[in-house]
Amino acid sequence: MTHFSVDSVTESLRQEGLRITKNRRGILECLFAAKEPMSLQEIQDSALKFSGTKPDYATVFRMILLMEKLHLVHKVNLQRPCSYYELRDPHKHYDHLICKKCAHVVLIDIPCPIGDTEQKLAKKYGFSDLSHSLEFFGTCSQCV
Amino acid sequence: MTHFSVDSVTESLRQEGLRITKNRRGILECLFAAKEPMSLQEIQDSALKFSGTKPDYATVFRMILLMEKLHLVHKVNLQRPCSYYELRDPHKHYDHLICKKCAHVVLIDIPCPIGDTEQKLAKKYGFSDLSHSLEFFGTCSQCV
DNA sequence: GTTGCTGCAAACAGTTTGCAACAGT
DNA sequence: ACTGTTGCAAACTGTTTGCAGCAAC
Numbered sequence: 001m002t003h004f005s006v007d008s009v010t011e012s013l014r015q016e017g018l019r020i021t022k023n024r025r026g027i028l029e030c031l032f033a034a035k036e037p038m039s040l041q042e043i044q045d046s047a048l049k050f051s052g053t054k055p056d057y058a059t060v061f062r063m064i065l066l067m068e069k070l071h072l073v074h075k076v077n078l079q080r081p082c083s084y085y086e087l088r089d090p091h092k093h094y095d096h097l098i099c100k101k102c103a104h105v106v107l108i109d110i111p112c113p114i115g116d117t118e119q120k121l122a123k124k125y126g127f128s129d130l131s132h133s134l135e136f137f138g139t140c141s142q143c144v
Numbered sequence: 145m146t147h148f149s150v151d152s153v154t155e156s157l158r159q160e161g162l163r164i165t166k167n168r169r170g171i172l173e174c175l176f177a178a179k180e181p182m183s184l185q186e187i188q189d190s191a192l193k194f195s196g197t198k199p200d201y202a203t204v205f206r207m208i209l210l211m212e213k214l215h216l217v218h219k220v221n222l223q224r225p226c227s228y229y230e231l232r233d234p235h236k237h238y239d240h241l242i243c244k245k246c247a248h249v250v251l252i253d254i255p256c257p258i259g260d261t262e263q264k265l266a267k268k269y270g271f272s273d274l275s276h277s278l279e280f281f282g283t284c285s286q287c288v
Numbered sequence: 289g290t291t292g293c294t295g296c297a298a299a300c301a302g303t304t305t306g307c308a309a310c311a312g313t
Numbered sequence: 314a315c316t317g318t319t320g321c322a323a324a325c326t327g328t329t330t331g332c333a334g335c336a337a338c
Contacts, residue, residue: 019312019317040303056320061303063318077221077277081328082302097269106269110261117257118280125241125250126285133221134278136262141270163292163337184327200295205328207293225303226327 004089006032009072016070026051027063036105037076037084037096040064077135078105097136101143108136148233150176153216160214170195171207180249181220181228181240184208221279222249241280245287252280 002008006028010020018024026047031038038046040060048054055063064085067073074088078098088094097106118130146152150172154164162168170191175182182190184204192198199207208229211217218232222242232238241250262274 017317021312021318023319058304058321059319065304075223077223079219079221079277097265097271099271100273108265108269110264110268113259113261114257117254120254121241121252121280122282124254125252127241127243127280127282128288129244130280130282132278132280133223134276136265136271136274136276138266138271138274144272161292165293165337167294202296202329203294209329 004087004091009087012070012072018066022051022053023047023055023059024063026053027055027060031073031085031087034086037078037086039082039084041082043085076105077133078103079135079137095134095136097138099140099143100137101139104140104142106140148231148235153231156214156216162210166195166197167191167199167203168207170197171199171204175217175229175231178230181222181230183226183228185226187229220249221277222247223279223281239278239280241282243284243287244281245283248284248286250284 002011006025009028010025013024014020027043029050030043030046033050034046040057043064044055044057044060047060064073068075068085071090072087073085074094076084076086076096078084078096080103086094093112095108095112097108098104112134114132114134118132122128122130146155150169153172154169157168158164171187173194174187174190177194178190184201187208188199188201188204191204208217212219212229215234216231217229218238220228220230220240222228222240224247230238237256239252239256241252242248256278258276258278262276266272266274
C-alpha cells in the first residue's frame with residue numbers, strides 16, 4: 001500500500017481510465033498543499049500557482065465531483081454559503097474544529113470520541129452501515 | 145419555567161415586541177407538529193393546513209430567520225440541496241441519525257457521546273465557547 | 289394611527305449542464 | 314485517430330431583498 005500523495009492519487013485516477021491533464025495535476029497539488037478545506041473558487045485560484053494556468057470553474061467542479069465519487073475528496077460542512085472540500089486518505093479519520101469568528105479550521109487529532117456509539121445506535125435504531133459527521137464550533141484564541 | 149410549546153414560543157416572540165399573525169401561528173404550529181426537520185418549502189405547504197392560508201415563501205424565510213436569531217429554531221445539515229430546520233428547546237440536546245437512502249431522520253435519545261471532549265479540545269487548541277454538530281448517516285431497516 | 293408584516297416580483301449566488309474545440313493516450 | 318477533457322456561456326435552484334399595501338397592536 002502506497003503513501004497517500006499526489007502520485008498515489010494520480011495513479012488511482014489513471015487506473016480509472018482518467019487522463020492526467022495539467023489542470024488536474026494542478027488541482028491535486030493545490031489540494032495536497034492545502035492546510036484547510038477549500039471552496040471551488042479557492043481551488044481554482046490556487047491551482048494557478050501550481051500548474052501555471054487557471055482552470056475554468058466548471059473544470060474544478062467536475063474534477064472535485066469525480067474525486068468525491070471515488071472517495072478521494074470529501075465535502076465539509078462549515079456552515080458557510082458555499083461548499084468546502086478536503087482530501088481524504090481513506091485510512092484516516094477526520095473531525096473539525098471551526099472558529100465561528102474567523103472561520104479558521106483545525107483538523108482535530110485526538111481519538112474520535114464517537115467510539116462504539118455507532119454500534120449502539122445501529123442496534124437501537126435498526127440502522128446499518130453507519131458513518132458520522134462531527135464538527136465543533138467555537139472561538140479561537142486569536143478571536144476572543 | 146414554562147413547557148416548550150406553541151404558547152411559550154408565542155410568548156417569547158411577543159416579549160421581543162413581535163406581532164403574532166395568523167401566518168406566524170400557522171408556522172409555529174406546523175413546526176411543533178413536525179416529526180422531522182423541515183425545509184422552507186415544506187413549512188410553507190404545511191402551514192396551510194394549520195392556519196388555512198399559505199404564507200408566502202419569503203414570509204416563511206423571514207420568520208425562520210427571526211427564530212434562528214432567537215435560538216428557537218436550528219438549521220440541520222442533512223447533506224441535501226436545501227436547508228432544513230427544527231425547533232429547539234433550549235434545554236435539550238439534539239443529534240441526528242439520517243438514512244442515506246430514504247432520507248428519514250431520527251432524533252437520537254442516547255446520552256450525547258461527546259461528553260467532556262469539548263473541554264479537552266478547548267484546552268488543547270485554545271478555543272472557547274464550544275458547541276458541536278453531530279450527524280450519523282446510515283441505512284435504515286426499511287431500506288436495507 | 290403607527291409600525292411591523294406580508295405578498296409579489298426581481299435580484300443574487302452558488303451549482304450544474306450543453307456543446308464545440310482541444311489535448312492526452 | 315479516438316475519446317475524454319476543457320472553456321465558455323447559459324440554465325437552474327435555492328436564497329435574499331425592496332417596496333407598496335395591509336394588519337396587529
